[in-house]
Amino acid sequence: MISVAAKMAGMHPQTLRQYDRMGLVQPGRAPGGGRRYSARDVALLREVQRLSQDDGVNLAGIKRIIVLEQMVDDLQQRVAQLEAELTAAYRRMAELEALGGGLPRRDLVPTTRPSTALVVWRPRRTGEPSA
Template structure:
């Protein structure tokens, strides 16, 4: 009877410490399958000085997801690779969106503090009228000169 390991991808560690035999057993796969997935770029294990593969708990969770997509959903390996790439893009976009939302909230907070400080506390926020340097030539009206 095989042991079942449950790994949450969100909580999984990124430390590349698992030998290929351990990672394969945890993922429920043959080590040769992990080698093939490495060659295809589905998973990127770390390498030891001697060239041995080292996997993280996050890698194992990813391998289990690859297996699920392949076996349960019938997705081929090229499709799985594309799914993984798109999920990575989505994760990066979500991270950037969260960062942008934090920056926007901070900017709104700064504006609210400045508005609460009174009307236009800083001169550089209000356009100032500059004295005109225009040359105006005045000529008296002819009717007023003759009369």
């Protein structure tokens, strides 16, 4: 309930309503439409209060901090996921190499005669579409 969360955060319930309208804190909703604050929401309310009162950050700045912190959390989770996928891929490559023994790699194509082809390389200009 909003009154309990307000008491736990040391704020007036109207302040919580304002923060909800601004999107600083987004509590869950009860079937009747009432706000339901989690322990995480209360901790966030305390952090909003600390940033506002102790550090002098305005509410727009606090909202930006919250958004950026959420982005950092999301990116850290994504990095952990990608690292796990990379580790699994390396493990699978090692398994395949162990099974293949001395078999030739499929990405290498043997040639019987040396090539006389000439390759001209030109750097792409800025703004030029890639092929």
